[in-house]
Amino acid sequence: MDDTNTVFQGALDNHVGLIKQFKGVPGVKAERLAEGLEPQHCALSLVGEPIMYPEINKFIELLHGKGISSFLVTNAQFPDAISNLVPVTQLYVSIDASTKESLKKIDRPLFKDFLERFIDSLKALSAKRQRTVYRLTLVKAWNTDELDNYAKLVSLGKPDFIEIMGVTYCGESKASSLTMQNVPCHEEVVHFVKQLTDRLDEYEIASEHEHSNCILIANTKFKVDGEWWTWIDYPKFHQLVKVFNESQKTFSAEDYMAKTPPWAVFGAKEQGFDPVETRFFRKKQKDIGGC
Numbered sequence: 001m002d003d004t005n006t007v008f009q010g011a012l013d014n015h016v017g018l019i020k021q022f023k024g025v026p027g028v029k030a031e032r033l034a035e036g037l038e039p040q041h042c043a044l045s046l047v048g049e050p051i052m053y054p055e056i057n058k059f060i061e062l063l064h065g066k067g068i069s070s071f072l073v074t075n076a077q078f079p080d081a082i083s084n085l086v087p088v089t090q091l092y093v094s095i096d097a098s099t100k101e102s103l104k105k106i107d108r109p110l111f112k113d114f115l116e117r118f119i120d121s122l123k124a125l126s127a128k129r130q131r132t133v134y135r136l137t138l139v140k141a142w143n144t145d146e147l148d149n150y151a152k153l154v155s156l157g158k159p160d161f162i163e164i165m166g167v168t169y170c171g172e173s174k175a176s177s178l179t180m181q182n183v184p185c186h187e188e189v190v191h192f193v194k195q196l197t198d199r200l201d202e203y204e205i206a207s208e209h210e211h212s213n214c215i216l217i218a219n220t221k222f223k224v225d226g227e228w229w230t231w232i233d234y235p236k237f238h239q240l241v242k243v244f245n246e247s248q249k250t251f252s253a254e255d256y257m258a259k260t261p262p263w264a265v266f267g268a269k270e271q272g273f274d275p276v277e278t279r280f281f282r283k284k285q286k287d288i289g290g291c
Contacts, residue, residue: 041068069237072085089237093121095135098149099146100115103115123157134153136165138184161217164189166184166189167182202221210271228265237256
């Protein structure tokens with residue numbers, strides 16, 4: 001196994017190498033290119049299970065030492081690793097299904113005791129003080145009719161946020177039987193979210209990102225004087241982590257929350273698109289299966 005410093009430096013070098021390839025590409029803004037060469041955030045997700053890395057805590061500390069925030073996604077199969085994890089900026093647990101049968105169908109778990117591991121992982125998540133998120137990916141005809149069971153899982157893990165998005169179709173694959181017919185429209189995602197929120201205490205729909213087909217449900221503790229504070233104050237987070245590393249003084253998600261901009265609040269006409277940015281549309285819209 002490569003040592004943590006080698007992995008960390010390799011990740012930084014590879015990132016910078018990829019970004020440099022965009023230099024001179026039409027439409028790439030110079031200031032954005034410069035930003036990309038100085039990474040400020042790290043998503044530990046997508047491929048594999050990052051929490052299985054034996055030196056994950058040291059890797060996270062290296063990130064924070066460079067002023068890089070940490071967004072870690074786990075598949076809820078390693079409860080002890082969740083319990084032993086150092087503070088991260090935001091800890092996600094993938095909740096792809098809410099019953100044993102659908103979980104086995106969608107996630108294809110490796111362990112025979114996958115359900116017990118799943119439940120114990122959610123219990124471990126409830127004990128974390130920093131930002132925690134359930135990530136639900138909706139797959140039409142697979143997991144969109146399990147509302148009551150999802151609500152029970154929320155009461156178990158008590159996440160700060162529930163991020164719900166429609167599955168992204170990435171083309172045909174031997175490893176997946178998904179088709180465009182399994183991709184829910186944004187309106188269908190909104191409908192599901194409203195039904196789920198009606199089943200939850202102390203949670204409301206807070207934010208929307210229509211062009212990502214994503215909705216955010218938040219615990220009402222992030223609603224201050226009628227306004228949502230679901231964003232992250234990154235400088236404050238790094239200050240709190242520094243104090244934690246020096247004194248083990250813990251901190252909570254509320255300690256580094258930031259106010260949600262009006263255009264990102266659910267119900268805003270912008271539907272989550274920053275009005276200072278320029279949005280480009282295809283001249284000819286592709287047929288995406290009726291969505």
